[in-house]
Amino acid sequence: MPGIILTLNAETPEELRALIGGLADLVDAVEGDEGAVTARTVLNDIKAEAGAQPTEPPTEKRGRGRPKKQPAPVVEEAPKVEPPLAPPTPEELKDAAPVATIAPLPPTEPAVSEPVPGPTFTIDDVRNELKVLVNAKGGDAARAVLREQGYEKLSDLPPQMYGEIIAKAKAAAQ
Numbered sequence: 001m002p003g004i005i006l007t008l009n010a011e012t013p014e015e016l017r018a019l020i021g022g023l024a025d026l027v028d029a030v031e032g033d034e035g036a037v038t039a040r041t042v043l044n045d046i047k048a049e050a051g052a053q054p055t056e057p058p059t060e061k062r063g064r065g066r067p068k069k070q071p072a073p074v075v076e077e078a079p080k081v082e083p084p085l086a087p088p089t090p091e092e093l094k095d096a097a098p099v100a101t102i103a104p105l106p107p108t109e110p111a112v113s114e115p116v117p118g119p120t121f122t123i124d125d126v127r128n129e130l131k132v133l134v135n136a137k138g139g140d141a142a143r144a145v146l147r148e149q150g151y152e153k154l155s156d157l158p159p160q161m162y163g164e165i166i167a168k169a170k171a172a173a174q
Helices: 013-032 039-050 090-095 123-137 139-148 159-173
Strands: none
Touching: 123 139, 123 159, 139 159
């Protein structure tokens, strides 16, 4: 025969004595097989003796599994409407505390954008334009364009001057 495990919960010694006495009655009833005696009726008798409310058998049959989730009620909040503020009267302004003023910021200088570089020329571009000038006006005209800028030969010309020399050579060739 398997062992029986029983747990008794009592808050006072009197409740515990009543539970143990009721347990003895239950054992006697089961051994004597008095018919309609159940554990619930004995437990209710014990609780009544201890002054507690008897437990009622469940009247409603419970279904299997987890109960269906009920949708949450929809609660709509009304938008908060604040009354419009009236401008202060001159008397209210006179009585009001002084307001701190903020000094205006010094004017800022506009951001200087870097100049957009024009087309990048190579020494070959300058050489080709000077050839056009030589064919149109002669070698002396091409040398005059270089000397006008302070240079004797094409190899002396710095890269930043290429665009200016090309423009002068085109103007001289026409």
